Amino acid sequence: MVISSGDTAWLLASTALVMLMTPGVGFFYGGLVRRKNLVSMITLSFVAFALVSLQWVLFGYSLVFGHDIGGLIGGLDFLGLSGVGQSPAVIVGTELTVPSLAYMIFQLVFATVTLAIVTSVFAERVKLSSFIIFGLLWTTLVYDPLAHWVWGGGWLANLGSLIGLTGGALDFAGGTVVHISAGFSALAIALVIRKRMGFGTDMMEPSNIPLALLGAALLWFGWFGFNAGSAIAANGLAANAFVVTNTAAAAAALAWMLLSWWNGRPASLGFASGAIAGLVAITPAAGYVDPLAAIIIGIVAGAVCYYAMIYRIKKGLDESCDCWSVHGMGGVVGALLTGVFATTAVNNYSGLLAGNVDQFIIQVIAVLVSVSYAFIVTFVLAKVLDSTIGMTVKEEEEYVGLDISQHGERAYP
Amino acid sequence: MKMVQAIIRPEKMEAVKKALEEKGFIAMTIIEVRGRGEQKGITLEFRGKKVDVDTIPKMKLEIVVKDEDVEIIIDTIRASARTGKVGDGKIFVLPVERMCKVRIDD
Numbered sequence: 051m052v053i054s055s056g057d058t059a060w061l062l063a064s065t066a067l068v069m070l071m072t073p074g075v076g077f078f079y080g081g082l083v084r085r086k087n088l089v090s091m092i093t094l095s096f097v098a099f100a101l102v103s104l105q106w107v108l109f110g111y112s113l114v115f116g117h118d119i120g121g122l123i124g125g126l127d128f129l130g131l132s133g134v135g136q137s138p139a140v141i142v143g144t145e146l147t148v149p150s151l152a153y154m155i156f157q158l159v160f161a162t163v164t165l166a167i168v169t170s171v172f173a174e175r176v177k178l179s180s181f182i183i184f185g186l187l188w189t190t191l192v193y194d195p196l197a198h199w200v201w202g203g204g205w206l207a208n209l210g211s212l213i214g215l216t217g218g219a220l221d222f223a224g225g226t227v228v229h230i231s232a233g234f235s236a237l238a239i240a241l242v243i244r245k246r247m248g249f250g251t252d253m254m255e256p257s258n259i260p261l262a263l264l265g266a267a268l269l270w271f272g273w274f275g276f277n278a279g280s281a282i283a284a285n286g287l288a289a290n291a292f293v294v295t296n297t298a299a300a301a302a303a304l305a306w307m308l309l310s311w312w313n314g315r316p317a318s319l320g321f322a323s324g325a326i327a328g329l330v331a332i333t334p335a336a337g338y339v340d341p342l343a344a345i346i347i348g349i350v351a352g353a354v355c356y357y358a359m360i361y362r363i364k365k366g367l368d369e370s371c372d373c374w375s376v377h378g379m380g381g382v383v384g385a386l387l388t389g390v391f392a393t394t395a396v397n398n399y400s401g402l403l404a405g406n407v408d409q410f411i412i413q414v415i416a417v418l419v420s421v422s423y424a425f426i427v428t429f430v431l432a433k434v435l436d437s438t439i440g441m442t443v444k445e446e447e448e449y450v451g452l453d454i455s456q457h458g459e460r461a462y463p
Numbered sequence: 464m465k466m467v468q469a470i471i472r473p474e475k476m477e478a479v480k481k482a483l484e485e486k487g488f489i490a491m492t493i494i495e496v497r498g499r500g501e502q503k504g505i506t507l508e509f510r511g512k513k514v515d516v517d518t519i520p521k522m523k524l525e526i527v528v529k530d531e532d533v534e535i536i537i538d539t540i541r542a543s544a545r546t547g548k549v550g551d552g553k554i555f556v557l558p559v560e561r562m563c564k565v566r567i568d569d
Contacts, residue, residue, distance in 0.1 A: 086520075252474035449550075450516050
């Protein structure tokens with residue numbers, strides 16, 4: 051294979067698109083929290099970006115895409131990006147048409163946005179120093195192994211052969227690796243750290259709804275790079291991913307808005323949350339399903355995530371930017387429906403509708419594995435950190451707000 | 464007639480409004496204010512660096528009632544806005560000489 055300038059150009063452009071998703075998450079969450087925590091919420095995403103950027107370059111990339119060790123983790127061949135240069139990338143034995151460095155930086159922005167998504171559960175009470183330690187450990191212990199299992203030649207990619215079925219787990223752009231892992235990690239953390247003071251009794255008004263909508267817009271925009279870039283080529287498959295991404299987002303946004311209308315008022319935040327739920331659900335499916343299937347995936351994701359949010363509120367879980375209900379549950383919907391709607395008309399894989407039961411069973415197992423792994427490891431990690439260094443700030447610091455107590459700044463004079 | 468002015472925590476505003484409504488007091492004026500009480504705001508010790516939070520955002524609620532309703536208003540606000548921590552707020556009662564509507568000549 052030789053380097054294709056078209057593929058490389060699209061991959062680098064996609065990387066820039068996905069980079070914008072990380073501050074996009076910050077703006078979205080920032081608009082949802084109270085004004086005294088707006089700066090803190092946006093900063094958490096920026097910090098996640100810088101932190102994971104360095105971890106990835108130093109050893110994260112190697113743990114995911116280094117030579118496979120027992121299907122579990124990558125080797126240390128690419129430590130400090132040694133051997134990752136301008137020649138074509140070779141990923142799991144396949145030579146690509148893009149430079150190794152381009153593939154590496156594209157994967158880097160996936161790892162950064164995943165940690166940014168998890169910040170939902172830390173809203174308005176996390177100690178910044180603890181978040182930095184948590185983030186470094188989480189991306190190393192949870193994200194990197196999962197990414198290796200699915201994309202780096204690990205055991206989930208070869209699941210079929212391990213259990214006597216045909217095929218492996220399909221995850222085009224990160225339904226399991228990014229969204230299920232972020233969502234169920236957030237759920238685990240919510241069960242460990244304390245709730246915000248006055249949660250469930252005090253008024254907690256969103257600081258800036260237009261800012262949250264701007265964040266959602268940046269996410270939608272960046273997601274074209276996330277999904278269409280995952281073709282790692284400027285070709286028909288990238289175009290398919292682009293189209294189904296937009297279609298699912300539109301269907302889910304309207305589905306969520308209609309449900310919230312039926313139960314009260316059609317809130318703009320409902321529309322935005324729905325759009326994100328649709329984007330999440332189409333992520334694993336983007337390279338395997340057609341636009342009409344994307345509409346169904348979007349509607350199902352909008353409805354499932356909406357009711358997951360209602361369930362979270364009923365249960366009194368302080369996971370108030372809804373990383374679990376939107377990303378976690380949306381990821382589950384997407385991974386399962388990939389196993390239903392995958393069609394050979396788009397790519398070389400088929401799902402349940404085409405009579406391929408094996409693929410659906412593999413998707414179910416992949417979901418169970420990623421849910422359990424992310425939940426259990428994160429639960430233990432959060433417990434250890436919370437009982438040693440403490441994950442949350444003192445009550446008076448929380449009362450004043452994290453902007454002033456953690457950063458010495460405030461959003462509005 | 465008296466004016467009851469209450470300075471309370473912003474997050475308690477909804478609870479106070481609801482409690483007053485249940486007692487039949489609907490009309491009120493609400494103002495966002497910043498201020499400090501006896502504790503001169505809050506000083507946070509963060510990483511050895513002192514951060515002075517000089518004034519804290521509060522809500523001020525003004526409500527004009529008959530003399531005999533003052534006590535019930537005070538009790539209702541106390542019950543719904545109290546956390547027991549420093550910074551719960553203050554209630555002032557002022558005499559009101561006259562009240563007239565803009566809409567009609569009374």
